[in-house]
Amino acid sequence: MTKTVLYARVSTADQTLEHQRTQAEKAGFKIDKVIADHGVSGVSTKLAERPEGKRLFDILRPGDTLVVRWVDRLGRDYRDVSDSIRHFMGEGVVIKTVINSMVFDGATKNPIQQAVRDALIAFMAATAEAQATATKEAQKAGIAAAQAGDPKAYRGRKPSYDRAMFEKVTGMLDQSAGASAIAAVTGLTRQAILRIRDDRAGAEKALALWSL
Template identity: 70%
Template sequence: MSKTILYARVSTTDQTLDHQKAQAEAAGFVIDEVVADHGVSGVSTTLQERPEGKRLYDKLRHGDTLVVRWVDRLGRSYQDVTDTIRHFMRQGVVVKTVINGMTFDGATQDPMQEAVRDALIAFMAATAQAQAEATKEAQRAGIAAAKADPKKYRGKKPSYDRKALGVVIDMLGRGEGASAIGKATGLSRQTVLRIKGDPVAAEEALVRWRM
């Protein structure tokens, strides 16, 4: 009998496990089992190097579904994410994301569908790595700002959270307009344009406020 497994990676600045599970269920997923790694980095560790992540390779079988909030839960490295998704597809596992409702299925035999699927995998993996690099840069900048002026360091609290920022960056990457993104995320058009103009600064603000 096929099953649906949610994999969650929870680091110090990420959403909680309960939040990720609630998001998946709100999106319509019926979760049979949750596998989670706590306090691990998606940058410095591959999925197979994490205590719980490596269990997925033994647990998942042909016909199963692997659910993740977004591909960055699998990893923050382009190579790691693409290798992981393609490995599971070869095993007959369907990989689905909560954000944007993406489905990666290796069963398709249509060349055009394969091309579109592979392009999406590559794009989302590249975005995950870019966000990770932006986070590291923001953390370095935030530390420098804190040392220079601790009182002014935090600035104004962002009107968006990490989930909304991820959606904005993803939609921008797909060429969506600021108004459409604002409608989808509930953010003002001005906020979307500020994120578009300086995504590193947007990420830096979240880091400063530990959001």
């Protein structure tokens, strides 16, 4: 019997396991099994080397579906993400994302569909790595500024949101929610939502400066 497996990677800078499962269920997925790695870097640790991530290679069978919030849950390294997706497709596993409802299926024989699929894999894997790099640089900049002289002189205005709220906002933005709708749910001002939307790296830097 085929199964649907949700894989989640959870860290202090990412969404919780409960949030990722709730998002998947709201998107219509019926999850049979959840596998999650906690506190594992998606940049420095390959999927096959993570305590739980490596189980995917053992339990997934032809016809199974692997669900992830987005491909960045599989990893933030271009080569690792693209290789993992291609491996699972080669094993007859279908990969589906909650955000944007992407489907990666190795069964298609249509050359045009194959070309589009492969281009999407490359683009999404590259985007995951680029976002990780931007976040890392923003955090480094925030720490460096805080260590230079009087930290208060470099902090600027304290953010009106904490890390958990930032994750909630970015999660809703990734699902194409509007600023007004997000403001109504979170209680933040529409202007704050727009600032996060337009400059996520800057928002990350502010959180790092204020140790939020």
